[in-house]
Amino acid sequence: MTTYTARPIDPRAAKELRTTDDAGRPTAGFTDHEGGAPLRCCLRRSRPGERIAAVSYAPLRRWAAATGADPGPYDEQGPVFLHADDCPGPDTTALPFTDSPRVVRRYSAGGRILGGRLVEEAGRFQPAFAEAFADLDVALVHVRAVEYGCFLYEVRRP
Numbered sequence: 001m002t003t004y005t006a007r008p009i010d011p012r013a014a015k016e017l018r019t020t021d022d023a024g025r026p027t028a029g030f031t032d033h034e035g036g037a038p039l040r041c042c043l044r045r046s047r048p049g050e051r052i053a054a055v056s057y058a059p060l061r062r063w064a065a066a067t068g069a070d071p072g073p074y075d076e077q078g079p080v081f082l083h084a085d086d087c088p089g090p091d092t093t094a095l096p097f098t099d100s101p102r103v104v105r106r107y108s109a110g111g112r113i114l115g116g117r118l119v120e121e122a123g124r125f126q127p128a129f130a131e132a133f134a135d136l137d138v139a140l141v142h143v144r145a146v147e148y149g150c151f152l153y154e155v156r157r158p
Helices: 011-017 059-067 122-134
Strands: 030-032 050-057 078-083 102-108 113-119 138-145 151-156
Touching (some): 011 050, 011 078, 059 138, 122 138
Antiparallel strands (some): 030 050, 050 078, 102 138
C-alpha cells in the first residue's frame, strides 16, 4: 500500500504569508500563551509561549498558480496558523491532526471539487487517500477541519 504524506504550507509561501496574507492584510504575530494551535508550516500544535500568526491562506489558488489550473468559484481562502518567524518545517512523517474527525476533500487537475469524505479515526486516513487517488481524475486532496472547514494540509498524488 502507498503511504501518503502530508504537505505543509510551502516554505516560500509561508515566508510571504508572514508579511502579507492572501487577503492582502499585513501579518501580525502574537505570543500563544496557551498553545495548541494547529500550525500549517510544521504540521504540529503550537507550544505555550511560541510566537505565531493567524493569516488568511488560499491553498487552491496557490496550487493553481503553480499548475495553470483555474479553480474558478472553488478558489477560497481561510484562516490558518503558522509560526510568526521562520520555521524548519515538519520533524516527522506521521500524519498530523488525526485526533479529531476530518474531511478529505478531493480536487481535479482543473481545481474543481470532486467530492469528499468524512474520516473519523486516525487509522482511516491512509485508506481514505488511497480511495481518493483511485479516481484518476483526483489530482490532490485537502484535509480540513470539520468544525470550521479550515485547511489543515494537502496530500498530492504519488
